[in-house]
Amino acid sequence: MIQRFDVGARLSEMAVHGNTVYLAGQIADDASQDIRGQTRQVLDAIDALLARAGSDRSRILMAQIYLADLADFAGMNEIWDAWVPAGNAPPRATVQAALAKPEWKVEIVVTAAV
Numbered sequence: 001m002i003q004r005f006d007v008g009a010r011l012s013e014m015a016v017h018g019n020t021v022y023l024a025g026q027i028a029d030d031a032s033q034d035i036r037g038q039t040r041q042v043l044d045a046i047d048a049l050l051a052r053a054g055s056d057r058s059r060i061l062m063a064q065i066y067l068a069d070l071a072d073f074a075g076m077n078e079i080w081d082a083w084v085p086a087g088n089a090p091p092r093a094t095v096q097a098a099l100a101k102p103e104w105k106v107e108i109v110v111t112a113a114v
Contacts, residue, residue: 002015002016002017003015003016003017005049005052005053011024012024013049014049014052014053016053020061020111020112020113020114021053021055021110021114023046023049023050023109023110023112024109025066025108025109026042026110027106028041028042028104028105028106029041031104031105034075035067035072035075035076036075036076039075039076039079039080039105039106042106042107043079043083043108053112055112057083057084058088059088059112059114060088060110060111061090061110061112061113062090062092062110062111063091063092063093064095064109065092065093065106065107066094066095066096066097066099066106066107066108066109067094067096067097067105068097068098068099068104068105068106069096069105070096072105073094076094076106
């Protein structure tokens with residue numbers, strides 16, 4: 001059985017299949033923030049979605065991070081490193097990408113265990 005959350009015409013914010021949680025790319029609600037502020041907002045959104053699925057950040061299996069500008073790598077990592085539970089850093093890829101809106105600085109996709 002597949003359970004979908006916040007289903008829209010184009011995408012769902014999250015799907016759960018078996019014991020695996022798949023999140024859509026999460027972006028900042030307030031894109032006027034710098035990379036640190038946007039990263040905090042994205043990680044807060046990830047926490048909220050994972051909680052709804054009965055999971056949390058310590059159960060992330062894989063993270064994919066998209067940065068509009070690699071100059072923001074250090075600032076994003078500062079917030080990420082403080083957020084990831086010690087001993088539970090997931091496999092991760094970080095790439096530079098043209099995001100859908102020019103004001104977005106970071107988008108993060110995660111897959112987690114329930």
